[in-house]
Amino acid sequence: MAATEGGVSLARIASIRDAEATRFREARPKSEAAFGNGVEGFLDGVPMHWMNDWPTPFPIVVEKARDATITDIDGNKLADFCLGDTGSMFGHSPAPVAKAIRRQARRGLTYMLPSEDVLSLGELLVARFGLPYWQIATTASDANRFALRVARAVTDRPKILVFNGCYHGAVDETMVRLSDGKPINRPGLAGEFRDLTQNTKIVEFNDLPALEAALADGDVACVITEPVLTNCCMVLPEPGFHEGLRAITRRHGTLLLIDETHTISTGPGGYTRKYDLEPDLFVLGKPVAGGVPASVWGMSAELSRRYDAYNLRREPGHSGMGTTLSANPLQFAAMRAVLEEVMTEENYAHMEKLAGRLAKGLEDSIARHELAWHVQRVGARVEFICAPGPLKNGGDAEGAHASGLEAAIHVALVNRGVLIAPFHNMMLISPVTTKKQVDKLIAAFGDIAKALVA
């Protein structure tokens, strides 16, 4: 039998990928002249190495992005379902955010002191997410790092626990994987000289007995997890998983950090609010300031009491938390605009409705072409997976990746005017995404699926 990926022959994938790469090039002479060989002065020709990781032959060079549309320097318009991999989940430059940025730009951009926006921001965060104490950082990676530090400090335990397949940003201690059931450093880590598995335990998502066993030693400060794993295809919690996770962590004196950075697609209060989760620590980054780099991390009243007590006995000195540009007035202004005017029930209703339409359209197409693929969704975040589902955990998800096939699909979608997230098959609906754009994606996907099985 011929070799396949996602049920499609490798030969077919290669021929589609070649044809789509040629089509991509022909539509982008200016971009190719600018970026075809990278740009001088940058390592590997790009200011951030991820820009080379898109499956297109060279990066799409953006002229501008408005609402949910990107225009490249060759004049091609793309319906944008990547939305900066969630940073622009509420659309590009939402009007209230742009206005707040303009207002703040006249008043200074950073001064390591509060502005008046802070007076309402604290209340907005408490009311929105239900936890009483908050801090502002600049990236979700930093927020996770700081929250984990607090967890270790108050519990006086050295270890954390993650689920296989997780991603929480550039947080060193979360970079582990299971390989044949054995914990290892995540392959490919540059410059990592430590055995991260010494202080990070790892079990599969949805495996409560394994979690119970891993926490039984009483040395784990904190479990950090997304409520739905969104960075290894998409793995939903099985019924009872979150209740079990909370009960087991409490039983073993382990704190629970819920990272909502992607699952904020669920609704205005994230998955936590919709499903009444009770985290000790909560992290949200990416879209919380509408594309201005910012993140928030919050803690429960009980944890804040323990942290106060810890600080009384801590030796004086730098806590190791905080960065100079964190909690600056531009972040306050933009975040306030997002919380007050952008993350509204009305906007989420629109996102939810169109995401449902998209998921159904993709499912119909998959069924019509008899592909053994599936679609998952968490609110406004939709993912197609080129393997049967549902996936149970990160190990399953690793086996479901079809990187060559996915790359061919991504470039073919771009050639049909649609951009989805690189690395996996994530599509986001913003408040300004239109039904027409969703239907365009469904049609493009159908067209490509037909070509793949032809």
Ligand SMILES: Cc1ncc(COP(=O)(O)O)c(C=O)c1O
């Ligand atoms: C769940 C989750 N947490 C944290 C991060 C890190 O975000 P940032 O790269 O903005 O620090 C990511 C990034 O993809 C993420 O998916």
